Amino acid sequence: MTERTGGSRKPNGRSSIYYSEADGLWHGWVTMGVKEDGSPDRRHRTGKTETAVTNKVRELEAKRDAGKVDRPGRPPTVEEWMRTYLDDIAARKLQPNTLRGYWSETRNWIIPYLGKHRLDRLQPEHIDRLYARMYEAGKADSHVLKVHRVLSRALDIAVRREKVSRNVAKLLDAPSAGDTEIEPLTQEEARRILAAADGRRNGARWSVALALGLRQGEALGLRWKYVDLDRGVIRVWWQLGRLPWRHGCGDIAACTEDKHRRPCPKNCPKAKRKSGRPHTCIPPTAPRLCPKDCQRHASTCPKRVGGGLVFRPPKGKSKRTIPLPPELVPILKAHRTRQKAERLAAANVWEDHDLVFAQPNGQPIDPRRDWDDWKALLAAAGVRDARVHDGRHTAGTLLIEQGVHVRTVQEILGHSDIRVTQRYTHVASPMTEDGMQRIGRALWGS
Template sequence: MSSRKPNLRSSIYLGGDGWWHGRVTMGVKDDGSPDRRHRKARTQTEVTRKVRELEQERDSGKTSKPGRKPTVEQWMTTYLNDIAARKLAPTTLESYWSDTRNWIIKHLGKHRLDRLLPEHLDALYSRMLAEGKAESHALKVHRILSRALEVAVRQEKVGRNVAKLVDAPGAGDEEIEPLSQQEARRILAAAEHRRNGVRWSVAVALGLRQGEALGLRWKYVDLDAGSVRVWWQLSRLTWRHGCNDVAKCTEARHKRACPKDCPKAKRPSGRRHACVPTDTKGLCAKDCRKHASTCPERTGGGLVFRKPKGKSKRTIPLPPELIPLLRAHRIRQKAERLAAGAAWEDNDVLFAQPNGRLIDPRDDWDDWKDLLQVAEVRDARVHDGRHTAGTLLIEQGVHVRTVQEILGHSDIRLTQRYTHVASPMAEDGMQRMGRALWGAN
């Protein structure tokens, strides 16, 4: 086999068609043949400029692979399905897909990947903000796109990552609305005599995420040592079609599943509904996930245990006052198990349905909303219980690094948000400052 390097000299000439042509040898293709690229223009000056650009790409090592470049839509589909899917949690992947469909593909999808420009990204982020989306949402879309483009650069699909050439949207500050100490106490008092009421004591005391609380299992709880290992969380995954003919399956079943008074139903034909994602032929889109739960051969969905990512896997000491509440809860659960008999489904979870089955996060949300009304406390999200834990820990003088460890934050900046709302500590600090400067010696 010859090891001779290709002749890298470029050529510029006037063609018989009246156009100026330029040809540049960029290297060698995978099959060993020379990789020569062609450019043309109406003037010699313009084609010379294009030739020089190609030569600069080649000389700087930023040469993209030969062949027609994929569109943004094609590359994002490849990236999410074949690359990101190996590393991302299923729920995170679904979230990435949602933002990719609704923003990246919708507004940038038709661009060829190598012709995507910084101003295209700036226009997308400006549009998101103009439509009322939070800065943090625009930043998330930017990060998804930037990561996909970085992989494209590594695989020589493109010569540069244009996402690095724009100013990323600001992160914004997530609004934290913790409950006050008095509100937290009223909630725990109202939950005391409810079934699974200690679920909310755990939420406020330990600051667990909803999935972490519902995924707690007795094998990871040591009441004698007073600790709990948060090693798993419960997640609801989206069902996917398991049949061969997705379009036929979904189109037939969507119409049966969709209520008769669906406001998005196509009229007057009624053949299909506008709430069903469709392709250009009127069939259900192959990537449709909204109603795959109706497929008789559905796969990959439902409630599942999965490991938390990063530093979220942790061991937390239990407050001494919480231990007897958990002991009493375990006794009541054992009684439910005896009453259920053969109908009991053993999942070893701390908080279960009366038959032992897992609690759906949506039902858990409804229980929380009902509890707030009973306790006569303002409306709040389930996640606000976690914010309450972080705020109360800071107010009690717990070091922010310790709070980070308890809550399982990967970044100390997430924990430091609670220092901004812990006003009692700030007030106490200023009172001490006043005494130091103007108080009696």
């Protein structure tokens, strides 16, 4: 056996190249660093000639000296990296509902179609095929775009951490979803809603929604300490959100207590197999096991933890201070007076969270209950069906129609991107009609 040490490395970190008569190959060993357990991270290369192995050794040494050292072992698959990205990286920054959406797209599309590919061998053609499958399944452009963004963001982090040399998702043209269509209420419809809300419990909730354009969570999370009725301003610094429940049963796959996964009704119309045949429901007495990483059914886990309604900062850069319309101030003052009386009547039952809009016992209003109240209010006002979020769209549209500059509207609504606010400009038809009347008078009028 012939051995030669290469380079001018220190004795305890030098690379070695030698010829082995046992297999007739040249072997090279390079110390790349230290593993997590403290042992040396030695990488092995082989070749038929000394020159070939020397080149491989020098390539590893160059990576090591440049600080571009891969973790020991084989590169991760797309599935392994997506789990690492979502569990260890994205979970620290994303809002709970956003993270839940990322996991949904990853489980349903990215892992089934791309999960087995090695991360460093993923090609644009693989992603093209994924998008083709989504379109074949009848998915909308917006859905495909969401999957593209989740995958591209995960690959961006992989490039930054030198797991791969490039983000192959950026070699594709991103799917175009176009502008999301908004359906604001008209000024007349908004007035009818406010008239129907007058005298209702928490009726001021909808005055705030239509005048200030707060998101549902921002309105339900508004507290009196952030409302200055003397100066006529509010600070939108918190919102009410719902965290998903997590399993507390330890071994999720083995958890069969109670009805851990709710059985489908026997007449369930949505439960279809891929073949299109009717779903055969499992009897309620039979155990139904969750996958090891399943969080979907954690809400029915007998030992569930970590979920429920919580206060958290607003979405993105939406922390803002908004002046109140003068007409809204007496409405909120009257609401506060009624709430104080309600609090005295509740006595020891009242839970003080300092909420502007609360249940009769002071607890936060569940967003689902808030949605029901909105639907009942629309029916009472004789207004067409609309989402709670359409109240926010209505506020933005009315502001534009009143001639408020789009940048000011962006600040009031808390949009991080002006392009989101500009969606309201093309629906403000009264301003368009007024503009055409003015140019008509300028060209042909006396």
